Amino acid sequence: MPDAPTGPSAPPPEAARMSESPPAEPPFDGKAFVRTLSTAPGVYRMIAADGSVLYVGKASALKNRVASYFNATPKPTRIMAMLAQVARMEVTVTRTEAEAxxxxxxxIKSLKPRYNVLLRDDKSYPYVLLTNEAWPRIAMHRxxxxxxxxxxxxxxxxxxxRETLNLMHKLFKLRSCEDSVFRNRSRPCLQHQIGRCTAPCVGLVGPAEYAESVRRACLLLDGRSDELTDELGRAMERxxxxxxFEQAARLRDLIGSIRTLQARQYVDGRAANLDALAVAMQGAAACVMLLAFRDGRNLGxxxxxxxTNGSDNPAEVLAAFVSQYYVGQTPPREIVLDRDIPDRELLEEAFSATAGRRVQIKCNVRGDRAGYVDLARRNAEIALATERGSHAAQRARAEALxxxxxxxxxxxxxxxFDISHTMGEATVASCVVFDADGPVRGQYRxxxxxxxxxxxxxxxxxxxxxxxxxxxxxxxxxLPDVLLIDGGAGQVAQARAVLEGYGVQGIALVGxxxxxxxxxxxxxxxxxxxxxxxxxxxSLAxxxxxxxxDEAHRFAITGHRGKRQKARATSRLEDIPGIGPRRRANLLRHFGGLAGLKAAGVEEIARVEGVNAALAERIYATLHGLDIPQGARSEG
Incomplete structure (x- = not known):
């Protein structure tokens, strides 16, 4: 084997190693990709070299829409920066533009692309929940x-x-109690006595009648009160x-209550069932304000x-908000906007298809609707100014830190990190996360x-x-940039030991x-x-x-209290010899829960099926922290 060449013609070892490295990926050829596309409607995704999704868009004709990115027409700086990062593209063909x-x-919701306008609602707004059970429960949910x-x-x-729930209980008498209470009732509760519940827990209403009340409640909550009153009128006549006559009188009173509700507020001669939307922008910061009416009730x-991810076009921001917000929920019959948006007719078609009725999206409205839009616009400007002020204050505190x-x-x-317990019981640790804008509640642990x-x-x-x-x-x-430990030198020493043990560096540790x-x-x-x-x-810092x-402290205490209450509610009966699942269920059902059992005397406890006098004494003594009588320790 000949010796390796030497002298000026021989490449240095470093150059030889460099020549062995794989060639760099060629830049994405958008024009070549466009030639492979059809003119069918669909969705396209622009993907970076690291696999992250840069942008998701829809098109009535994929070939034409994607080709517009790679022609010679001048484009905004934001679009040019995005196209420079594209390593590949993927498309999904759909049957219609509405499906796209x-x-x-x-x-957009699942991938959170870097260059799309993203709807971000940092608050947990309340909903009315109607559970999917044999006897549905209506309640507030966050x-x-x-x-x-x-x-x-x-x-x-x-x-x-609360106003909505109060109305539902008065009109339809649906249950609001938790399942643990509902399953263990032996007699009607106060809600039934004051005429706000039909007491399905003890069988005072049949399944068919209760299901009909649930269906009617759904009609009213959906804003279909006219349809509901027409139906009730026919039922009253029958x-x-x-x-x-008693049933007819009940239906008459129900119709009267709904008519009173409808008469509270009218827009152009009929009850308002609409959302008014307006957008305010300062630079790349945006606020969309929503003013909602349902059956004449102003929901605020x-x-x-x-x-916005760099977008400074209010119409684009508002269009993205409308499409993302209403995809996950039923829209009202009317959506009025402070400006026209792209694809307004397409959004109307898609929303109408999902809602099962016509949905109109309007701009340039007059009369009362114009007043609602103006109110939404002024509130959006105020809210954006307040938000920017709070961000500036948050930034100042972060710089001071x-x-x-x-x-x-x-x-x-x-x-x-914070620790919470009660004399060592139910110990819980919390970890809260803040970024430059404030709390990131989805990452709390x-x-x-x-x-x-x-x-x-x-x-x-x-x-x-x-x-x-x-x-x-x-x-x-x-990893965090700053790690705060609620405590002194001892707790900080534990944190330092953990970080050193795992070789974690670059974190500012503060007690x-x-x-x-x-x-x-x-x-x-x-x-x-x-x-x-x-x-x-x-000190701002x-x-x-x-x-x-304080947020870590609150989060820890909330978890600790829940854990402690759960442990106290279940372990006391489970720890008593002679009480298995069946006797425990009988006791809780008879007394309506642990509080009712604790308030009962020995004689009353002994009346429960499967519980004799000795076992009743053990239960009473355990719940009240007393010594168990000698004669009751081994019997039962």
Whole structure:
């Protein structure tokens, strides 16, 4: 084998290694991709080299729409920046443009593309929930819609939901009690006695009659009160013809109540059932204000602050909001806007198809509707100014924290850990997350602490932090820039040990102690360099730390109380010898819950099926913290 060449013609080892590396990916050829497309309607996705989705769009003709990105027409800077990152594109063909609209919005919600306008509602607005059960329950609901059933709303305020629920109970007498209460009732509750529930828990109403009340309630909540009153009128006439005068009188009163509701407010001669929408923008910041009416009832205003991702076109922002907001819920009969938007007719067609009735989207309205739009516009401008002011204040506090901790830049992620328990019982650790804009509630976490000595806060903090950072290291997860620990040197030492044990560096670790006076504003901070400082109540940095710490404290206490209550409600009966699932169910059903059982005497407990006198004495003594009588310890 000849020797390797040497001298000037021989490439250096570094050049040889470079020549062995794979060639760079060729740039995306948009024009060549367009030639493969058809003119069918569908959805296209622009994807970056790292696999992230840059943009999702719809098209009535895929070939024509995608080709418009790669022609010689000048484009906005935002679009040119996006196209420079495209590594490949994917398309999905649909049967109609309306189907493409629905698919586009589903993909935007799930993929959260970098260059789409994204609807972001940071508040948990309340809904009216009608559960999907044999005996449906109607109640207010917040948070994820995980409970099976129908959700009506969202409503602007808790007051609006309570007024709606009050109306539903008066008109249709649906149950509001929790399932645990409903299953264990032995006699009607107060709601039945005051005429707000038909008491399905004890069989005072049949399944068919209750289901009919549920169906009618749905009609009213859907804004179909005219249809409901017409139906009730026909039912009243039939009842009168069959000489069922009491039933006819009940239906007459029900119709009268609904007519009174309809008469509260009219728009152009009929009850209002519409949403008025307006958008305000300052630079790339946007606020969409929604003013809602259902059957003449003003449900109030709600402000949304969509992430515009560089778009400065109010019509584009409003169109994205309308399409994303109403895809997940039934729209009203009318949506009035402060300006025209692209694809307005297409959105009307799609919403009408999903709602099963005609939905109109209007702009340039007159009369009362113009007044509603103007009210929404003025509220949007005020809300946007307030939001920008709060962001500026949040930014100032974040910059003050940067200066206090000596960071190179403003912290983009702050995490705070807190421990909550009652004398060692039901220990829970909380982790809350803040970014540059404030709390990121979707990333909050709770940790149930087990296997430690009750009341050992150091061990509890160590366990929670170990679980948090072990997972981050194993899964290459995101790490905070600042880690706040609610506690002094001992808790901070536990945090430092965990971080060093997993080799985590670059995190500013800060302990937050209450200080000698234990007063707000007098907190002592144990800084990363070992110094202990007391910034004082005027410090913007301390104000941000207090905000994060208080949120962690609230989140921990909420979890602890829930865990403690659950443990106390179930373990007391389970720990009594001689009580199995059947006897426990009999006891709770007979007394309507643990509170009723605790209030009962030994003789009354002994009347429950399967419970003799000795077992009743054991139950009574256990629930009241008394010594169990000698004769009752082994019997039953």
């Amino acid at each position: 609209l629905l698919l586009e919005n589903e993909l 948070g994820p819609r995980a409970i099976p059933g129908r959700y009506f709303g969202p409503y602007a305020s808790v007051t609006a939901v 009842a009168a013809e069959q000489l069922e 205003t709600r402000a949304f602050f969509p992430r 940067r200066d206090l901790l000596g960071l190179s830049d403003v912290a983009q992620r702050i995490e705070c 709770r940790y149930n602490i087990t296997g430690i000595t009750p009341g050992d806060d150091y061990a509890a903090m160590h366990q929670a932090l170990e679980r948090r950072f072990r997972r981050a290291v194993e899964e290459n997860g995101v 937050v102690a209450k200080g000698p006076a234990r007063k707000a504003g007098e907190e002592e901070l144990l800084l990363p360099d070992g110094r202990t400082v007391r910034p004082g109540p005027e 301390l104000q941000l730390i207090q905000q994060v710490r």
